[in-house]
Amino acid sequence: MTIDKVWVFAEAKGDKVTSATLELLTKAREIGSTVEAIYAGDNAEAIAGQLGEYGATTVHAIDAQGALPGQVAAAAIAIGAAEHAPDVILFAQTYDGRDAIARLSVKLDRPVLTNGFTLAVEGGKLVFGTAIFGGTTMVDCELSSDAPHLIAVRPKSFTAEPSGGGAAAVNVVGAVDAGRAAESKVLEVFEEEQIGPKLEEAEIVVSGGRGIGASESYKPLVEELAKQLKGAFGASRAIVDAGWVPYALQVGQTGKTVKPKVYIALGISGATQHLVGMKNSDNIIAVNKDGEAPIFGVADLGIVGDVNKVIPALKDAIAAKQG
Amino acid sequence: MNVVVCVKQIPDPSVPGQLEADHTLDRSAKPILDESDSYGVEMALQLVDAAGGGEVTLISLAPNGEVSGLRTALAMGAAKAVLVSDEACSGTDALGTAKLLAKCVERVGDADLVLAGTESSDGYTGTVPAQMAELLGWPALTFAKKVEIADGKVKIQRQTEAGYDVVEASLPALVSVTAGVVEPRYPSFKGIMAAKNKPVDSVTAADLGLEGQVGWAGARQSITNVTQAPAREAGEKFEDDGTGAEKIVAFLENLKVI
Ligand SMILES: Cc1cc2nc3c(=O)[nH]c(=O)nc-3n(C[C@H](O)[C@H](O)[C@H](O)COP(=O)(O)OP(=O)(O)OC[C@H]3O[C@@H](n4cnc5c(N)ncnc54)[C@H](O)[C@@H]3O)c2cc1C
Ligand SMILES: Nc1ncnc2c1ncn2[C@@H]1O[C@H](COP(=O)(O)O)[C@@H](O)[C@H]1O
Numbered sequence: 001m002t003i004d005k006v007w008v009f010a011e012a013k014g015d016k017v018t019s020a021t022l023e024l025l026t027k028a029r030e031i032g033s034t035v036e037a038i039y040a041g042d043n044a045e046a047i048a049g050q051l052g053e054y055g056a057t058t059v060h061a062i063d064a065q066g067a068l069p070g071q072v073a074a075a076a077i078a079i080g081a082a083e084h085a086p087d088v089i090l091f092a093q094t095y096d097g098r099d100a101i102a103r104l105s106v107k108l109d110r111p112v113l114t115n116g117f118t119l120a121v122e123g124g125k126l127v128f129g130t131a132i133f134g135g136t137t138m139v140d141c142e143l144s145s146d147a148p149h150l151i152a153v154r155p156k157s158f159t160a161e162p163s164g165g166g167a168a169a170v171n172v173v174g175a176v177d178a179g180r181a182a183e184s185k186v187l188e189v190f191e192e193e194q195i196g197p198k199l200e201e202a203e204i205v206v207s208g209g210r211g212i213g214a215s216e217s218y219k220p221l222v223e224e225l226a227k228q229l230k231g232a233f234g235a236s237r238a239i240v241d242a243g244w245v246p247y248a249l250q251v252g253q254t255g256k257t258v259k260p261k262v263y264i265a266l267g268i269s270g271a272t273q274h275l276v277g278m279k280n281s282d283n284i285i286a287v288n289k290d291g292e293a294p295i296f297g298v299a300d301l302g303i304v305g306d307v308n309k310v311i312p313a314l315k316d317a318i319a320a321k322q323g
Numbered sequence: 324m325n326v327v328v329c330v331k332q333i334p335d336p337s338v339p340g341q342l343e344a345d346h347t348l349d350r351s352a353k354p355i356l357d358e359s360d361s362y363g364v365e366m367a368l369q370l371v372d373a374a375g376g377g378e379v380t381l382i383s384l385a386p387n388g389e390v391s392g393l394r395t396a397l398a399m400g401a402a403k404a405v406l407v408s409d410e411a412c413s414g415t416d417a418l419g420t421a422k423l424l425a426k427c428v429e430r431v432g433d434a435d436l437v438l439a440g441t442e443s444s445d446g447y448t449g450t451v452p453a454q455m456a457e458l459l460g461w462p463a464l465t466f467a468k469k470v471e472i473a474d475g476k477v478k479i480q481r482q483t484e485a486g487y488d489v490v491e492a493s494l495p496a497l498v499s500v501t502a503g504v505v506e507p508r509y510p511s512f513k514g515i516m517a518a519k520n521k522p523v524d525s526v527t528a529a530d531l532g533l534e535g536q537v538g539w540a541g542a543r544q545s546i547t548n549v550t551q552a553p554a555r556e557a558g559e560k561f562e563d564d565g566t567g568a569e570k571i572v573a574f575l576e577n578l579k580v581i
Binding site: 180187190237279301 | 339342346358416441442444447449450451452454456457461462465466468478481482483484485487489490492493496501502503542543546547550555558559560562563567568569572576578580581
């Protein structure tokens, strides 16, 4: 199979295309000759410039009908795919990306490959790579099903690079019948005021684990340090499951993958499932009172100590420097 | 109100994973209830309780007739279970799993709500729930961190990057829940004893009318290469003798981030 047309399921936050989408568009240019975006939302015109800049020639704009975009998009993509015959459709492994790829796989009766880390064309075949067992083992897969191939990739797997293309042409797809999927109506949107960068886009990430001791310690030890460094804050699954912080902050196999310039792990043991989400950071600093903690196996700078002592002192020292 | 809960039984994650020669997971260890699904079970029990009637039915696809994880969920208070266990299901992928589980929902009949985890701990495709909803022709409210039922509708708070969305659909519907939504109860001794006699309806792919559509052939994918990921080198490590903070400051200054 030669790969001609690649579609990318695009996502945006307001009028800004997500970095995961830009990463996929960049990869799509490498594996295919024509790259197009599909987008469920009413501001396709506003994002067509960014999509074009990263290689999409067209954006097929789907009416989300006030419902969860991933849930309704599948019906429109299935119709569009029959008409335009893409060879591959790429999704980011995000909340809406997963909704869309899941529904579409049923509509088209195609298997899905998810949690991709690598994607390449070898001998005319698409080779998909993922990691298992907490990122210690890499597995390559191929599909034997017919096109289009449905693939979801973890954000941060590829580097986004602009192609310098002009704005993508907007092809408005009329409202399609998505059946009861369209009933998933979004009534209200609550956004906690986000100060500083997003977890996946931050240059510096400070994460806390069970070693911070209590839910109340998260703010002074983790959040405040992150803010001082103009970074984002994250967490291990242990404290997400304990209900100390929301799931959106989880870093690791079943959470987010981050790749900041500096990752600071506070009171995190460094289980393989946590490491898989952060071990590709440029620099890793760990503070843990157990000198044998596996996190030290990946840390560039390890401090064997108590976060309750080291972090307040660190915050003071940084505050003094910043004046 | 009747709630069906998807529960996956997974190899104990504290035992290091291994692949068999045919690239399926080594499942020789006794499987346990996936922690991701313990939240769905607890949520279902609470919702049925609040509705003042109805029952919780579990559905699971597992090799070799495994029931140990199901027994845990039955001991928590679920009434009964449907288990798909069949040689023919070995190698089944996410879509095949969803096809089997959707048929189980139909077999149970009269479900108002299906609950699932957002992603399983061993497979973590995170697609099975929405695939099931599409197969059933139902709305799916995914990544719920809060679930409420009122007036024939289900309303959730859906996790987003920056907060949450309030999303609603009418029943019957499928909802996937994140970890931490509720605190799963520990089975009581009485619960554990009672679970031994609760009915488990064991079915095959053929019983569900899906012969030939599941297993390796249905998955239409193959593993072509397995390699060890390169390990990262450890750097310097210091005991904190009161200078730990200074060392971090120096490191950050060197990187020009402060
Ligand atoms: C299938 C599966 C998927 C998973 N996915 C993820 C995932 O996505 N992300 C994730 O993070 N985990 C994940 N986990 C869980 C993972 O295995 C670990 O259980 C989890 O990461 C542990 O979190 P923790 O390091 O905060 O807690 P712990 O392992 O309990 O470690 C706490 C650490 O804090 C240290 N400590 C205690 N007190 C102090 C102090 N005062 N000062 C300094 N240090 C202190 C201790 O020495 C210890 O090392 C997954 C597990 C499974 C089975
Ligand atoms: N074999 C299975 N048996 C029962 N439920 C499953 C199975 N596989 C997946 N599920 C359900 O689907 C959710 C998401 O799984 P996954 O798509 O594998 O990440 C899980 O948390 C379960 O609730």
